[in-house]
Amino acid sequence: MKKFLAILLLLTIYANGQSAKVVAFTATKRTIHAHIGRMPVAIFLKVHKQFAEHDQTYYSVQGWYRKKSSRTKIPIVGVYNGSLTLFRFDDKNSRSKILDFESKKPDLFSKAQDLEHSEGYAEKFSIAKYDREIKASWESGNQKMPLYFAPDETTEILEKRELLVITAANGKTHHVNLLGLIPERKRFSFVGICALKSGSRVLLNYEYTYNQNSQGRCGAGIESGYVTLLLDKNYKVTSAKDVQTESCNDDLEVEKNPKDPNLLTTNDLRNNKVTKWRIDAKKAQIIKVN
Incomplete structure (x- = not known):
């Protein structure tokens, strides 16, 4: 039994032997x-x-x-x-x-x-x-x-970038460009990373102001949510899924649980739909619980 637990512990350390962070800068x-x-x-x-x-x-x-x-x-x-x-x-x-x-x-x-x-x-x-x-x-x-x-050439000298920087279990560093994966999504923060047989899963949070004009519709309104990335073994993105939790533009409200920061409730005013979610940082998932 002790030998089994030791092996399980080693596997767990290996699975969590990678780390990640989001780095934002202007080129x-x-x-x-x-x-x-x-x-x-x-x-x-x-x-x-x-x-x-x-x-x-x-x-x-x-x-x-x-x-x-x-x-x-x-x-x-x-x-x-x-x-x-x-x-x-x-x-x-x-x-x-x-x-x-x-x-x-x-x-x-x-x-x-x-x-x-x-x-x-x-x-x-x-x-x-x-x-x-x-x-x-x-x-x-x-x-x-x-x-x-060329049609895909840009003449922008200043370019805002947000990179997911992953340090693999073997110490090698990999970079994933986050801007453009999901249209309009930006200002990401890292939540969690989980090793899978096929690669890795990463959970990111985003939050930004939709309209900088405070006098306009949804002036200073917040857009927030979570993006789940699936990466292959070479740390290339194979899937990007967006779960929006707050949006003035889409009439979506969010309420956080004061007793459990990993629980939140979204209220879709347009479709009169309430959904509860759980954030699991260790498994790098946002899970619907109702």
């Missing part, structure tokens, strides 16, 4: 792949400084671009606020003006406009975003050519 650099006409190029950019005034924010960026046929990295600087204006200057002073937002204009918007129309450049990239459409061009002297991007 501030990116490599973008594009074509100047038919010529493929790679553009690397990183944020240099942030400039904010009232509700407006701009960034100066620096980096390089390289033609696919060459290893030479050509220095570029620019202005970023979702759209991008990039310059190749041959003199240091012109580069510094862009990076430090040096302009005699009175306000931030006017300064940005002034810098985006800088002259004396050797090359200029103009990348404007309209919703999901990108209109872009490259120019040098009297030459002007369209700048093309």
Whole structure:
């Protein structure tokens, strides 16, 4: 019996020998792949400084671009606020003006406009975003050519990321990108992880404000719930299931049990349906109990 218990204990330690956490951060650099006409190029950019005034924010960026046929990295600087204006200057002073937002204009918007129309450049990239459409061009002297991007390419330099970082029983670290697994879900926190024969199961909690405009519908209303992930043995996501527990937008209320924090009740006002749930962190599950 003692031998059996010892084996069971070892199996339990192995099953729980992995750990996990959620890490949220904002990426501030990116490599973008594009074509100047038919010529493929790679553009690397990183944020240099942030400039904010009232509700407006701009960034100066620096980096390089390289033609696919060459290893030479050509220095570029620019202005970023979702759209991008990039310059190749041959003199240091012109580069510094862009990076430090040096302009005699009175306000931030006017300064940005002034810098985006800088002259004396050797090359200029103009990348404007309209919703999901990108209109872009490259120019040098009297030459002007369209700048093309692949449909799945992004020109976002700043990108919010949330990663599930898992340390396996063997000490190896694995990363799972959480944003985009379930549309709109964000601000995750780790609840539990459980080893399975086929891989692992992970339970995450999320909670965020649906509408930042406090005067609008569901102003400052909370969206919350749980996401269950199934991972294979290589820690790749095979399934993502969402259980929403609170939503002003969907008329869903939640009540937590004051005596047991692992019990909660959801009230679907739209469909007049009450459901009780239990949170099991050890098994990484949210279970319906009625």
